[in-house]
Amino acid sequence: MREVAIIGVGSTVFGKFPEKAIFELGTEAVQAALKDAGISPKDIQFAYYANLYGGMVEGQAALRDAGITDIEITNVENACTGGATAVRRTWYDIASGLYDIGIAVGSESMTTSPIAGKLIPPAKGDLSGELGMNTMAKFALSQRRYMDISGVTLEQIAMVSVKNHHNGCANPYSQYKKEFSAEDIINSRLICDPITQLQSCSTTDGAAAVILTSLNVARRYTRKPVIIAASVIRGGDYAFRQKDITFSDVTYKGVKGAYTMAGIGPEDINLCELHDAFAVNELQHYVELGFCERGEEVALLMDGVTNIKGRLPVNPSGGLLSKGHPLSATGVAQIAEIVWQLRGQAGKNQVPDAKVGLTHTLGGEVADLEAGAVGVHILKV
């Protein structure tokens, strides 16, 4: 397998854009990535495009408006892991030698979609859904259980959101750009006890794109290619096979595969963008990703280890909590953030001397399965 590098990244600002169609957001991200790479639309040989809540062939529409036609385009969907899936498949087609230059795009408009964020009745056959056990309810039960068995308090969980909202303030792509105290977070609107609004990611519109090439080709375009050291997507197992609903087995297995692929361990990671869909998840993912043992996760946060100036900054972009979560765009945007960090282009949120970064994306609600898919990427310079 050939080494694959990222030579260009682009993103829209994340936020609410009721005037922009899904494919228009996609085009904006594609154009930004082309400009960043210094590459012509005609050089793109193939594309993967992640979207969940749009119509048909959104990728073809978005790429067309950036001048990219007449190539193999595959639209992918893996719920919130769709963007990471697009990157994984683009990586593989280059690593295996099928193509030399490709683009992975993720785009979502939660605002203009006719279905996103609406109260959709449970799918036929979704017995848990018919009992009212929707995604929010599951996350709330899991958080309650986690608080019970770990002794972690709501005040400590809120500190994840405090940190990420602080980071988001200095990120020009971020949706919120506002500081919140632990008190603000706990006292915000109750969504599903014990989860409040500011412990949750918001509904967001946005898109991101990354351009990948073989390492040989990359050297033609940049003196600082960012290398993809690992790219993993895997689906979850039956929920009944999980020993603990507060531990994401699929994340644990996915990241284990990524470390093996990269030939490194969690101790080698300099920074991380992880899937903080809810504040509590960040603490749980510290453990699953191997950053600490169970019981040490609160200390990692409270001691500042995961602050931008700490030993292992987590979500320097602001994460899903502050930067926002346009579902299919998130996995691509996380990778764009790591690329900016590894290149030293992250501005006020720059992590010093970072050489190796990890992204983690988790998604997909399927009854009886713990999750639809996890995506893990390890990038290095």
Place this chain on the structure above:
Amino acid sequence: MREVAIIGVGSTVFGKFPEKAIFELGTEAVQAALKDAGISPKDIQFAYYANLYGGMVEGQAALRDAGITDIEITNVENACTGGATAVRRTWYDIASGLYDIGIAVGSESMTTSPIAGKLIPPAKGDLSGELGMNTMAKFALSQRRYMDISGVTLEQIAMVSVKNHHNGCANPYSQYKKEFSAEDIINSRLICDPITQLQSCSTTDGAAAVILTSLNVARRYTRKPVIIAASVIRGGDYAFRQKDITFSDVTYKGVKGAYTMAGIGPEDINLCELHDAFAVNELQHYVELGFCERGEEVALLMDGVTNIKGRLPVNPSGGLLSKGHPLSATGVAQIAEIVWQLRGQAGKNQVPDAKVGLTHTLGGEVADLEAGAVGVHILKV
């Protein structure tokens, strides 16, 4: 690249199943393919799942209920070419050596989807759509133009539908199973002049699945593996670059790539399942696929060359017109039909002595692009 073979195929009956969810149809097809291959769910190492009008991670739900979890699953969408896209990506992951055994599934429920077949307002930015230039209108204008420049009559076009409905009568998987005369077809309800209802494919629910392995692995399971000699997906170019709206450039380029990949030409094809979304398309595709020159297509049909007992049977299954068109399932179902034919298992519709078959799937309406994607597969024994 390794040779890749198909060791199992499965399909639901095509029709209207208001009681079945999309993923339930998918599970049924997966189980049929597993049974046909004589393989355990645990042996499936990865999957691609095509769906357009469903919710999130439909593939994970369908595969879970067939006992397949804990693997890499990628949900894909390429409008009507989604199923062919799933097969193409499954083929490539095995051909390139990433995996040994995988499944490609396509599933669609036009009946239970909350959006399929509904009159959806044109997407933001779709100026043609806002002018009323929807898919039906485009196909109707194209058919009118084709009739004008070629002299082909409505009676001749109707004979495509007569042939395919005749074929569908003997196919147990077919939706219609009813003979129609040219008069029936011309006098059926006018949809968009000159297209009548029986010149159009219908709205259909159904799913199909194919299990692919490396040729070495295939020999463990079957003495008659069907080999994938070519697998191509490509997207369309700008419409303004087309010289003729009655000729599908993307089909022409896609099939040219497939013939090159397989090292054969159109004269080597023994049977074909092609994308007869409208009756007129079958005549047009004869030319684009290289079966004859422009001007000879009506003779190919009227002389019986494309009948089941002819030299080059086309749509022995009944095609989209009679078998039905559950969008994302179609590309997979076409391949299942060719596999049955090449194995000699096609029952009353068996094409004698077929060794090489071709499938053609076309899909995706994108303003200013001639099409979203074309899929071409060549199978051989």
